[in-house]
Amino acid sequence: MNGRRAQAARNDQVILEAARAVFVADPGAPISAVAERAGVGISALYRRYAGKEDLLRRLCSDGLDRYIAEAEAALTGEDDPWDAFAGFVRRVVETDNHSLVINLAGTFAPGEDLHRASAHANELTIRIFERARDAGVLRPGLAVADVAMVFEQIACLRLGDEARTAEIRDRYLTLVLDGLRLPSADPLPGPPPSVEEVNRRWRFE
Incomplete structure (x- = not known):
């Protein structure tokens, strides 16, 4: 430039x-x-x-770009299925993209480009999840939508400054990952969230 x-x-x-x-x-x-x-x-x-919605769309677009880059890195690396899955989850949490999700969902109308990027991000996440599941390193009853909910739950954790927030998120993400890696555990109660339930929040009325 x-x-x-x-x-x-x-x-x-x-x-x-x-x-x-x-x-x-x-x-x-x-x-x-x-x-x-x-x-x-x-x-x-x-x-x-042009306005606030245009800025919000750009923020979410950049967040999706970072998410997609991390997912592609997980799929092209040489880590075993669990390390690829856990490493991907940790890197996504570190980018803090899901703070945007939990705060901006439903506040603006996503454009077609955001829908396409979101669909691509979901496809990549499914591939990462299925590789780990098929390798037998995930507990029974998990679905890919559960991963999205984990990201949002961790993103809700905010304590004091950024350094302390990073520490507390790392602490509870470690607990969550241990819970996900229990192949002999009992199946989880209730069905996982459906695609419609996850996407419903982005409706702008």
């Missing part, structure tokens, strides 16, 4: 990081709060994004 384009890319990244922090804390916050946190004028923000 030339100097101007590089600066524009840096400014855009600052805006996205500010938007993530603002909307994870308060999904109902106005777009002006993003401009204030990013240290840019509201006109500069509107030159990049």
